[in-house]
Amino acid sequence: MARIIVVTSGKGGVGKTTTSAAIAMGLAKKGHKTAVIDFDVGLRNLDLIMGCERRVVYDFVNVINGESTLKQALIKDKRCDKLFILPASQTRDKDALTQEGVGKVLDDLAKDFKYIVCDSPAGIERGANLAMYFADDAIVVTNPEVASVRDSDRMLGILASKSRRSTNDEEPIKEYLLLTRYSPKRVKIGEMLSVEDVQDILSLHLLGVIPESKAVLNASNSGAPVILDEESNAGQAYADVVSRYLGEDTPHRFINEEKKGLFSRLFGGK
C-alpha cells in the first residue's frame, strides 16, 4: 500500500515545493517508485523546480475532470525513472479540485506507487485542506521565525482534526518537523530561533534541519532538485532527511556553526 506524504506549512515561501521536489527525488533515487503531485492549482511551480515545465501536456485538474488519463498526465523524470510528476493546472483555480476527484486520483496512484508526495499550497484553504486530507504522513516545513512557527502550529491543529484519518477515527497522521533556511550563525547572535526554540513551541519529531544555502536558489533556477547537488549542505541535509524518513538512524548535521565550519573547510564550503 502506498504511503501518502503531504508537505505543508501554512505560511508561504518557506520551502514546501523545494522540499517536495527534493524528498520525492530522494525517495525515487533510493529505488522507491514515487509520484509527486502539485496541489497549488493556479500557481504551479513544482514543474519548474523539477525542470519539466516544457513537457506538461495534461495536468491534475484534467485528470480529475476525466479529460485525460492519469497515465497521460504523469511526467516521467529524465534523471530517475522511478520518479513521476503530476503537475498542477496554471489556468484554473483551487475550486477545480474536489475531494472525490482527488481521492480517486490518489487511489489510482496508490495501486502503482510506493510513495505519493503531495506538495501543498500555502494557506489553509481548499487546496491545502485537500492536499493533507488523504495523508498518512505530514512533513511540516517551518522557517526559524515566529510567523512561520505560528502558522505551522495552526496547520498541525488542522492536520489533527480535518484529515481522513481523524474523520474515520484511525491512527492519526504522523507529523514530522522540517526546519528550513536555518542559519546557525544567525541563531548564535540571537537573530533567529534555534532548533530548541522551535521544538519547544511545536513539540514535534524533528526530521531534519536544512541550512540556508545558495544551492537551493541555484537548484530552483536550473530545474534540478537540490538533493541532486551532493556537494551542497542543503543537498546533503535533504539526503539525510530521506534516510531518516525511511527509518535509518542518521545523526543531525548543520545545526551548529562549528560543524558547519569544519565542513566548509573540508569540502570547500557551499
Next chain:
Amino acid sequence: MIFLKKDDIIPPITSNILSLMSTDTKAQNYKKNALEIKSTSISSSVLAIYSTDLKQVDILLQEKISLAPEFFKNSALLIDLQDCPKQKPALDLSALIEILYAKKLIPIGISGGNAEQNKIALSFKIPVHTIRGSTLKNSSNKKDQLDIVLPIEEDKKTEVESSSTALVENMLIAQPIRSGQRIYAKGDLTILSHVGAGAEIMAEGSIHIYGALRGRALAGVQGNMESRIFCTSLEAELISIAGTYKISEEIDKEDNNKPVQIYLQKKSLIIEKL
C-alpha cells in the same frame, strides 16, 4: 451498542466570550421587557447509537429503560450518531425516532448525523446540534474520547442522579493544543502538554496545564468565581476567570515564564508563583 450518558443539549455560546463580558449599551435604550432571549445550558441524557441494526437497538434500549422506568418516562434525549457506522445503508432515523416515541422518550435533538438524517430530524421538528463535534471531538484522539466517555457511562449505570457531576464532566487532553484550536470543557480541564499561541481553551471549572500556556485560557466561563488556572509556564495571551480578564500586556513581566496559579480575589485576578 448503545449507551446513555449525561451531556448538554445546548452548547454554551462560547464565541465572543469577551464581547459578552461588557454590557450591551444599546439594549438599555429600549424599555420593552416583555421578553428576553438568553443563553443557557441544560443537562439531558444522550443516546449514542453504535449500530444500524435497529432491532438490536430496540432490545438494548428496552433493557436500559427497565432498569429505571420512572426516570426514563417522558425524558428528553439527544440522539448522538457520531459513532454510528456511516456506510450504507445508513441508520434509518425515522424508524429510530418512532421506537423512541413508542417508549415514551422524547428526542429533543440530534448530532453527528449525515445530511439525510439531519433532514429527517428536521421533518420531525427535532433540531440538529453539533455539540460533540465542538467539544469531545477536539481532543482529536479516539483514546481521549474514551477517557472522557467511559466514567460517565459507568456513572449512569449505577445511579441515575449522580451527586458529583463536576467529576463526570472533566476533560483531559494529552496532545499539545495548537494555534487556532478551541477547547471547551464542562468541568475542569487538564492539558498534559502546552497550549500554543493563538489557541483558546475554556472551562466552566478550573484549568490545569502541565506545560507552557501561550494562548488564551478562560476558566469559570459560566461564572464560577472559585475556579483557577494553573500552568507550569505563564506566557499567555489572555487569562480570565469568571469574566475578569488580563491580557498579556497587563501581566507582570516578573511572572512570565514561571509556574503560577491564577485566582480571583475581590474581583481582581491574582497571579501567584507556585
